[in-house]
Amino acid sequence: MAKMNVRKGDTVEVLSGKDKGVRAEVIKAMPAEGKVVVRGVAVVKKAQRPTQANQEGGIVEKEAAIDVSNVALVCPSCDKHTRVGHDVEDGKKVRVCKKCGAKF
Structure with a gap:
């Protein structure tokens, strides 16, 4: 499996x-x-x-997992969905927007 470029908290x-x-x-x-x-x-x-935590039970709505190939990261600076590149900055790997070049 290839490395994912999407993390928790990303748009x-x-x-x-x-x-x-x-x-x-x-x-x-x-x-x-x-x-x-x-x-x-x-x-x-x-x-x-x-259950003890949910006394009512019944039918609940929740989000299901979707494949990462069906989503694209939205760049915070240019506000467009984009592919992700990588650069090394101060010994740390950072993600880079392929459209505008912004680091995030």
Whole structure:
């Protein structure tokens, strides 16, 4: 599996699927599976049994994981979805926007 360029807290744009064009924040990144969970995207309904924490149970809505290839990182400076390059700065690897060259 290739290294993911998307991290928790990043803003991404969905490129395909029923939520195409939506911009939202990454809640959880799962590099081993190559998937991300994005706030408000791929919402599914799940039957939940009553537990100590959730006395009611019933049907709950939660975000499902989507493949990382279906999202693109949004550059904070040019506000466009972009591919990601890498540079080494002070011995640390930083991500670079391929469209405007900004580091983030």
